Amino acid sequence: MKDSFFRSMTWLHTWVGLLAIWLLLLIFFAGTISFFRHEITLWSQPGFHRSINPELPQQSQRTQLEHSLARLQQQAPHAASWSISPATTRQPFLYESYRLPAASGERRGKQVETYYDASALDTALTYQDSKGGNFFYRLHFDLHYLDVITARWLVCLASLFMLVALISGIVIHKRIFKDMFQLRGGKGVRTWLDAHNVSSVLALPFHLMITYTGLITLIFMLFPYPALTQFNGDFRAFFEAQNPTRAVTKASGEAVAMLPAPALLDQVYTRWPEVTLTRVILENPNDRNAVLKVYASNGTQIQDEKPVLKLSAVDGTLIAAANEQLSGGETFYDAMNALHAGRMAEPLLRWLFFGCGLLGCAMLASGAVMWAKRIRERMKTADSASFGLQLVESLNLATIMGLPLACCAFFYANRLLPSTVAGRSEKEILAFFLTWLACIIVASKRKDTTQWRRFALLNACCWALLPLVSALQIDTNLINAFMSGKTLLWAFDVVCFITAAVFGYQALHLRKHQLRTAWQLQTVRA
Known part of the structure; x- marks a missing residue:
């Protein structure tokens, strides 16, 4: 029974791994690079490199926001929405955009984007059309040329195969700690097996974490039925109930003056005095239903969804707030998403994630090569x-x-x-x-x-x-x-x-x- 069980686990480990291994290599490769997607995006924009200047301090976040709100009021007072992202350590530039009202037959209006030097707020940076690191980030789970739903189902199935391969690999690995330090060169298949074992075991906690959390990020594709049942098949209603700030506020068509930018931001900083804001969105500017959404940074907290406030831009009253206090289920789900994306990771931890991702690529590559070499060794010369x-x-x-x-x-x-x-x-x-x-x-x-x-x-x-x-x-x-x-x-x-x-x-x-x-x-x- 023991021999039969281990043979079964070995067979399972080999075939669930082999059937998905090349897709998994692409997913792991793109995902590993994505830990530095913001840095790659910045590298891919030579016009932004002037903003990487430690000798010129950035303007304060509040100064950036006030300056941008005033500029957008002049440039696009009748836009459908404004969006501002103040400079951060990983993105040392000020981002501004506004969306024009949708024309007839259009679902959404044209987006106009501009980037500014965070130390000289009126100096526009030269942008060149490039996806940068975001290409690898999207490739990781959208596979680029495939339909989004089809791609994510493929990624789901590959992740399930990966999880089964990891668990069955642990079961059949009798000398898991001894083989962690054993890498013999020049031994043919034995060398590839050692390489597979070492790369698997050294980063085993990471491999298990990244595979399981990857499945959790797509949990509503795998198990949509509880949400669909509770909300009568309306996913939008489910997400709005989970985060009321997502509810769409339509313009009234009545022009009304908004609060000045300093007064509007006072409402935010009074509630969040020590906050670091990552994004500010103003919908329906200069309208009776103008609303301001502000998103706070999670810093190093293991939380994916950012705390958000939704305020009236006309009188500053609070309309809704979300993600300030999470329930047990929300905390678990958010933590899994944050761990998978490494959003909370400072540079040292991000490099550790990157190194473990490379070990994951080595694990998959050595397993695939080992299988082929083992078959070759068993073949007769003729x-x-x-x-x-x-x-x-x-x-x-x-x-x-x-x-x-x-x-x-x-x-x-x-x-x-x-x-x-x-x-x-x-x-x-x-x-x-x-x-x-x-x-x-x-x-x-x-x-x-x-x-x-x-x-x-x-x-x-x-x-x-x-x-x-x-x-x-x-x-x-x-x-x-x-x-x-x-x-x-x-x-x-x-x-x-x-x-x-x-x-x-x-x-x-x-x-x-x-x-x-x-x-x-x-x-x-x-």
């Missing part, structure tokens, strides 16, 4: 590889080596595409997917050790040259970025060089392996 084995080997090469190369192509496109080109952000994304497609085509033709080494060399060269290309395009390099205290820019370059070094080491190791194998074959023949 046997030809089955279609399934060839497919797995091609997907391994295309995904493990192709995703980093596609990511690098995305960054090259960001620096090399002219800022005036139409649909620029979509062309950056197209560069990502076309590069990945090229890797898939090449991997389908040949997938031996030589091809792995070529991909490693290509990755090493591309990542090593990226900082140079970036410096030539934006006139900022690692040295002057370091000297001027622009940590983001020089840290990005350092990560590129480290990535290039890892792939360079891989290429060198594969070359040595090829030479050693060739020497052994010659010895046997002799």
